[in-house]
Structure formats: C-alpha cells, structure tokens
Amino acid sequence: MRVLLISANREQIPDPIFPLGLAYIAAAARLQGHSVQVADLCFGRRPLDEVCRHIHDFRPDAIGVSLRNVDNAAYPRTVDYLELHRQLIDTLHDCGDAPVILGGSAFSILPEAYMQTLRGDWGVRGEGEQVFCHLLAALQAGQSAIAVPGVIAPPGEQADAAPFVTPLKDPVSWGSGLRPARSLFDYARYVRRGGMGNVQTKRGCMFKCSYCTYPLLEGRHFRCREPRDVVDELQQLMCDYGQHPVFFVDSILNFPRGHLEAICEEILRRRLKLRWSCYATPVKLDRNQARLMALAGCDGIELGTDAVDDGQLQRLGKSFDAGVAERANRYCAEAGLKVCQTVLFGAPGETRHSIRTTCEALRRMNPTAVVAMTGVRLYPGTPLTQTLLSQGRVNQDDIGLLPAFYIEPAVASFLPAYLQQQALQAGNWVLPGLAAPILPRSQRLLRGLGISGPLWRLLQQRWMRRFNRLRFNQPNTSWGVPSQRRKVV
Ligand code: B12
Ligand code: SF4
Numbered sequence: 001m002r003v004l005l006i007s008a009n010r011e012q013i014p015d016p017i018f019p020l021g022l023a024y025i026a027a028a029a030r031l032q033g034h035s036v037q038v039a040d041l042c043f044g045r046r047p048l049d050e051v052c053r054h055i056h057d058f059r060p061d062a063i064g065v066s067l068r069n070v071d072n073a074a075y076p077r078t079v080d081y082l083e084l085h086r087q088l089i090d091t092l093h094d095c096g097d098a099p100v101i102l103g104g105s106a107f108s109i110l111p112e113a114y115m116q117t118l119r120g121d122w123g124v125r126g127e128g129e130q131v132f133c134h135l136l137a138a139l140q141a142g143q144s145a146i147a148v149p150g151v152i153a154p155p156g157e158q159a160d161a162a163p164f165v166t167p168l169k170d171p172v173s174w175g176s177g178l179r180p181a182r183s184l185f186d187y188a189r190y191v192r193r194g195g196m197g198n199v200q201t202k203r204g205c206m207f208k209c210s211y212c213t214y215p216l217l218e219g220r221h222f223r224c225r226e227p228r229d230v231v232d233e234l235q236q237l238m239c240d241y242g243q244h245p246v247f248f249v250d251s252i253l254n255f256p257r258g259h260l261e262a263i264c265e266e267i268l269r270r271r272l273k274l275r276w277s278c279y280a281t282p283v284k285l286d287r288n289q290a291r292l293m294a295l296a297g298c299d300g301i302e303l304g305t306d307a308v309d310d311g312q313l314q315r316l317g318k319s320f321d322a323g324v325a326e327r328a329n330r331y332c333a334e335a336g337l338k339v340c341q342t343v344l345f346g347a348p349g350e351t352r353h354s355i356r357t358t359c360e361a362l363r364r365m366n367p368t369a370v371v372a373m374t375g376v377r378l379y380p381g382t383p384l385t386q387t388l389l390s391q392g393r394v395n396q397d398d399i400g401l402l403p404a405f406y407i408e409p410a411v412a413s414f415l416p417a418y419l420q421q422q423a424l425q426a427g428n429w430v431l432p433g434l435a436a437p438i439l440p441r442s443q444r445l446l447r448g449l450g451i452s453g454p455l456w457r458l459l460q461q462r463w464m465r466r467f468n469r470l471r472f473n474q475p476n477t478s479w480g481v482p483s484q485r486r487k488v489v
Contacts, residue, residue: 001139002060003029003063004054005038005064006051006054006064007039008068008084008085009041009042009081011072011081012440014437015193015443016042017190019185021104023180025064025129026180026181031178037184051092059096060096062139064101064103067102067107071403074432077432085114090119101121101123102118102123102124105217111123120154122151124152125150126217127218135148135151144157182240194447195453196244198248202222202224203250204220206256207252210387211378211382234274245276245277245452245453246274247454248276248277248278254278254280255281260292265296267296273297274296275297277300277302279302290332293335299337301332301337302339303328305325305329307358308357308361308362309361312349313325329365333367339367340367345374345415346376346408347408348376350411351411359418359422367428370430372419373432374434378399388406388489398487398489404489406489416434428468429472438455443455
C-alpha cells in the first residue's frame with residue numbers, strides 16, 4: 001500500500017521536537033513492504049497546502065496522522081491545538097478518499113473525544129508499530145479493521161454509536177532492533193533549530209503519580225532495550241548527523257536500577273563523546289548513579305520532584321519524601337550535573353504551608369533551574385481524575401479536549417503573586433503558565449549563536465538570571481488574562 005504519514009505538530013516551544021513516534025511507525029510500515037511517504041508539517045508556512053500537494057502527487061491508499069500534543073498543559077496561558085487538528089483532518093478528506101488513521105500521544109490520551117470531534121476513519125491508541133501494520137493489512141485485504149486489537153472505530157460503527165476501543169490483552173512487545181526511519185524526515189533541520197535529537201531506551205513506568213498519563217500511554221511495566229542496542233543507535237546517529245545533543249525520551253531514565261548504569265558503562269567502554277539529557281526520578285538516585293551519568297556525557301537532568309513537602313508528595317502519589325528529593329539534588333550537584341527541578345503547585349490538598357515549604361527547600365537546594373507548573377491538567381484515567389470523579393468534585397464532561405485544570409481553591413488566589421515573587425527573587429525560575437518560557441525570537445537567536453541542548457541550562461549564568469527576572473518584575477496579583485479555551489474545575 002502507499003501510506004502517507006503526517007506529523008501534525010507545529011509547536012516550536014521550548015523547541016521543535018523531532019516526531020520520533022511517527023519515525024517508528026514509518027519504519028514498521030516499511031518493514032511490512034508498504035511504500036511510505038512523510039509530510040512533516042512542523043516548519044512549513046502553509047501546512048494544509050503541503051498535505052494537499054502530497055496527496056495529489058503520492059495518491060496514498062491510507063493516511064496516518066500523528067497528533068502529539070492536546071495542549072501545552074500550562075495554566076492560565078493555555079495553548080491548544082484542536083483547531084489546527086480539525087482543519088488538517090477536514091483537508092485530508094477534502095483532498096482525497098484514503099482512510100485517515102489517527103494516532104500519537106494526544107490521540108491516545110483522549111481517543112474517544114478525538115474520534116467524536118475529528119473525522120478520523122480509524123484510530124490507534126498507544127504504541128502503534130504493530131497495531132498500525134495489522135490495521136493496514138486488514139484494509140489491504142478489504143476487511144473491516146474493527147476487530148484488530150488496539151484499533152478504535154469511529155462513532156457509528158457500533159450499534160450504540162459510541163467510539164469503541166478494542167482492548168489490548170497485553171502490552172504489545174516492543175520489537176527489538178527496530179530503528180526509527182529518521183532518513184524519511186529532515187532530522188538535521190530539527191538539530192539545527194532545536195539542538196537536540198531524541199532516542200528512547202525503554203517504554204513504560206511503574207510509578208503511580210496521581211496526575212500522570214505516562215503509564216497510561218506506555219504501560220505500567222518497564223520494557224527496556226538492550227543497552228548495547230541503544231548505544232549502537234546513538235553511535236549511528238552521531239555518524240549520520242554529526243555530533244549533537246540528545247534527549248532520552250523515556251518517562252524516567254534512571255529506573256529500573258541497572259539499565260541507565262549499563263548504558264553509561266557502554267558509552268564509556270566505547271569512549272563516545274556524547275552530550276545528553278533526560279527526565280529522572282529522585283528515587284534511588286545516588287552518588288554512584290549521578291557520577292556515572294556525568295562521566296557518560298549527561299549535561300542536564302530534569303528531576304520530576306513535583307514538591308518538597310512530605311504531605312504534598314504523598315498526596316501526589318510520589319514514591320519518595322522530601323529528604324530523598326533534597327539528597328538527589330545534592331548528589332547531582334556534587335557530580336557536576338545541571339539540574340532542572342520540575343514542580344507542581346495547586347494540586348489537591350495544597351496549602352499555603354506546603355507551598356512555602358517547597359519554595360524554601362528549592363532555595364536551599366539551589367538547582368540550575370526550576371520549572372513550576374500552576375494547576376494540574378486533568379486527563380481521563382489518571383488516579384487523580386478517578387478520585388475527583390468518585391468524590392463528585394468533577395464531572396465526566398469536564399475531562400476532555402477542552403483543557404481542564406484543578407487548582408486547590410484554598411490557594412488559588414494566593415499562588416500567582418507568591419510564585420511570581422519567588423521567580424523574581426530566584427531568577428532561575430520558569431513559570432510556563434504565567435509567562436512564556438521563551439520568546440520565539442530569543443530562542444532562534446540563541447540557537448543561531450550555536451547554543452545547543454536544553455536552554456534551561458543557561459539559567460546558571462548570572463546574566464541570564466538577570467534577563468529572566470525582567471519577565472516577572474511587573475507585580476501580578478491574579479492569574480492574568482487566561483486563554484479563551486480552558487477551564488478550572
Ligand atoms: C520526552 C517528552 C518531551 C521532551 C521532548 C524532547 C525531545 N527532543 O524529544 C520535551 C521536554 C522537550 C517535551 C516538551 C513538550 N511536551 Co512532551 N513529552 C515527552 C514524553 C515523555 C515522550 C515523548 C516521546 O518521544 N515518546 C516516544 C515516542 C516513540 O512515542 P510517541 O511519540 O508517543 O509515539 C508512539 C505512539 O504515540 C504511536 N504513534 C505516534 N504517532 C502515530 C501516528 C499513527 C498514525 C499511529 C497509528 C500511531 C502513532 O506510536 C508511536 C510508537 O509506538 C511524552 C510522554 C510520553 N510518555 O509519551 C510527553 C508528552 C508528549 N509531552 C506533552 C506536552 C504537553 C509537551 C509540551 C507542550 C509541554 C510544554 N508545556 O512545554 C512540550 C511541547 C514541545 C513541542 N515542540 O511539541 C504531552 C502531550 C499530550 C498533552 N498533554 O497535550 C505528553 C504526552 C505528556 C503528558 N503531559 O501527558 N516533551
Ligand atoms: S511522574 Fe514520572 S515517575 Fe511518576 S508516573 Fe509519571 S513518568 Fe512515572
């Protein structure tokens with residue numbers, strides 16, 4: 001079959017992100033003998049014209065669309081991408097009659113809502129390599145894809161007219177040795193514009209943080225690649241595209257114990273000069289791990305600490321306490337690793353006291369940067385959403401494509417001014433909900449100057465902190481002007 005794969009993501013903040021998931025889908029489809037073409041809409045000025053041209057020239061038998069982001073998950077400066085997605089799917093139907101198959105993380109978080117709102121013919125929830133190929137095989141054989149496990153049919157295919165998810169019995173095994181088909185894309189342009197490539201070393205997460213979608217997207221068990229296979233891919237990447245920093249896109253890189261260590265040891269054994277960064281958990285992050293990471297080229301980790309207050313950590317379902325969080329930060333600093341602490345304010349149970357405790361601890365810890373989110377984006381299926389639903393504090397209708405955020409009422413009016421003040425004092429804070437993390441012009445300038453890797457690393461510089469403070473020195477006592485499409489529950 002001729003298969004056109006479209007990456008719909010045009011978000012450039014904090015960087016343009018290479019569509020790794022779609023590159024995996026492309027590789028899997030090619031392996032099954034399909035002829036694959038890619039339309040990556042990230043950079044072009046007229047994305048809809050671009051897809052029409054592709055359809056006209058290539059005449060695909062099936063079209064796969066990757067939807068990465070529902071919205072930017074930031075409150076109150078919420079940016080949501082639904083209108084762009086709607087226009088794209090409508091255009092695909094107007095330009096031809098190939099079936100349109102939706103997939104990607106945004107789609108997988110809200111498959112029913114997307115099927116109801118967009119005119120997709122089929123959908124694939126979760127990881128798509130196998131399911132997409134089975135779906136194509138069914139279409140090729142002229143059969144209905146409704147019985148293919150993991151496939152989501154549109155409303156109307158079922159008697160009750162609701163979208164129907166065919167459940168997957170087990171997490172699909174991740175084909176080892178499959179390499180993302182980067183050569184079908186302009187990967188080098190992402191490296192130029194963002195400075196970071198991406199590699200995945202495992203899928204899944206066994207932790208149960210209350211608000212988090214990652215276990216829903218990737219499964220609750222870690223499925224690790226062979227460390228040697230990971231390092232082969234890294235080595236090939238540097239060979240094909242030159243030296244460039246890489247982000248490991250795992251939910252958390254430093255768990256389960258032993259996996260990250262084996263990758264670092266393999267990098268060291270081959271004497272590779274790499275620069276990489278990752279998400280990590282403070283759980284079991286010890287001196288040895290931090291030291292190994294630093295030796296193997298890690299130049300920044302984003303620690304998903306969320307809070308440095310025992311009560312709040314417990315309510316968020318985190319598997320560590322404030323002491324562990326502080327120690328992990330210290331071990332990283334001792335090893336010379338740059339650390340970005342990501343924290344979350346306003347979750348259920350938050351009090352002025354817990355907010356102050358976290359802020360005081362962050363001052364003591366003195367990380368390179370702090371990214372603080374205000375309010376928790378509610379997604380279907382997370383432990384937090386389930387609890388709020390069962391307590392009758394939110395309605396099922398609240399949880400959907402319209403971005404909904406929970407902010408603890410007791411602190412809602414206190415938070416914006418307090419966080420703004422913290423950001424102003426510290427100089428190394430980023431508040432994505434209250435001020436744009438970076439302006440596109442500054443981002444392009446920094447990348448143009450050859451600065452690569454995560455930009456939060458720059459916040460260790462005094463001049464950058466002074467510059468960063470400028471965005472917080474207007475007194476702010478409210479949430480400001482919220483974007484039109486979002487709600488607080
Ligand atoms: C790593 C990561 C980042 C890194 C990326 C670094 C880099 N250079 O790659 C950073 C920190 C920069 C980042 C930024 C953002 N991210 Co992010 N990120 C992730 C994370 C953890 C992994 C993404 C990834 O690469 N996965 C690996 C690939 C292989 O998987 P995949 O893309 O999902 O593809 C698979 C399936 O989805 C499916 N599939 C994909 N496409 C298609 C197409 C078809 C046709 C089919 C059938 C199947 C299919 O098959 C693929 C292979 O199995 C996910 C969470 C998660 N666990 O998925 C969040 C996630 C994607 N991010 C998210 C968000 C919101 C953002 C930001 C908007 C946050 C912000 N406010 O800045 C920005 C947007 C940046 C941008 N330009 O788009 C959300 C998106 C959903 C949502 N809530 O809207 C996620 C899901 C996390 C969440 N909150 O739930 N992110
Ligand atoms: S927040 Fe991190 S550790 Fe917790 S469930 Fe999500 S990915 Fe796992």
